Amino acid sequence: MKIVADENMPYVEALFADLGEVVMVDGRTLIQAQVKDADVLLVRSVTKVNKSLLDGCDRLSFVGSATIGMDHLDLDYLKRRGIFCTNAPGCNAVAVGEYAFNAMLELARRFHSPLKNKTVGIVGAGNTGTALQHCLQAYGVKTLLNDPLLEASGDEREFVSLEELIERCDVISLHVPLTRDGEHPTHYLFDQARLNTLAEGTWLLNCCRGEVIDNHALIQVKQVREDLKLVLDVWEGEPEPMAELVPLVEIATPHIAGYSLEGKARGTFMLYLALMAQLGREVDKSLSSLLPPLWSHQLSPLSVPDERALLSLVRLVYDLRDDDELFRQRFQNNKGFDLMRKNHKHRREFSALMLANAAGSDVDWLFELGFSGVGL
């Protein structure tokens, strides 16, 4: 069996080498000739999997994307061809939730405006939106949700309209898939008209897909709205974000919100499980055996850390300012955006940090937030 896999997918050798020949490729520039005799194709979000890539790849029977998003996969074409296709729902949801929470703490510190007192609106209350809500609730921040699809499906949480969310929230974080059809398409969900309705001083975060915001319109609006603060991890036109937009953004990163080691490993592992099921073979590997051990720092945060101390703890796990700084230096270099992603030093999730405080104390909310505790 021949398995062609994106080189930015960790643990492929460890999980798939037993099954056949593994060939690692640059997913962004992948062409048909490289997939011609493959049985299995493992991709990430940068590979457009469609007729032009797969025409004539007659042996291919399995396509797996180690991502949450599926907008790069032509699902109708794959179905017509009878090629099994799967993705990795929720694999990096915790990473995205923690990224957005982290970014909010950074803005709060920068603008001397505590997060604790704000109302945060989450647009798209699926896996990543819920992971963010979890962090915010653990810290005691009020959240409002907008998700017309979940609302209609009977999800029992409370939802508000997008208009109400925009009106009532100080912070808005976007967590929707990129869609162009259906009753609630998200392409340019935040167009010029909607951006103009943002309340004074809103913080707007986009960690889902660049095209959910009209980036040209965002530039125009931001140029006259110093009060708006932006956090962008995703950009229209990746891997070439609009150069005029970057300086207008407070925290700018190259689509790495989901890049925790745990999240990426989970993505590869979910594809391994799907392929083993497809092949009718027994699973003989575990995710925990792939990951390095927790950081067993015996940290005991003061009984109730204030927001400053909380940010210090969060920065210990992942200092978002490093990625922001590198991004500004490198995004305009030849292939800078993709190189930063490829060479990204995997961060860990909050759970990698073991706190020495005992459970059942007044810092239990830190464990709720995701940090590990001795004996938990």
Ligand SMILES: NC(=O)C1=CN([C@@H]2O[C@H](COP(=O)(O)OP(=O)(O)OC[C@H]3O[C@@H](n4cnc5c(N)ncnc54)[C@H](O)[C@@H]3O)[C@@H](O)[C@H]2O)C=CC1
């Ligand atoms: N920056 C990054 O590194 C990452 C980005 N993503 C992106 O984030 C997206 C969301 O991921 P998940 O939360 O895991 O997906 P999910 O499928 O679990 O949740 C998405 C939610 O958005 C809702 N939704 C769809 N259209 C909507 C609309 N018009 N208005 C409000 N809500 C709407 C859906 O009903 C669903 O509940 C992915 O599709 C992917 O594109 C995901 C992981 C990492």
Ligand SMILES: O=C(O)C(=O)[C@H](O)COP(=O)(O)O
């Ligand atoms: O899971 C998703 O959806 C994402 O956006 C990925 O985290 C993006 O990473 P790559 O697949 O582009 O490496």
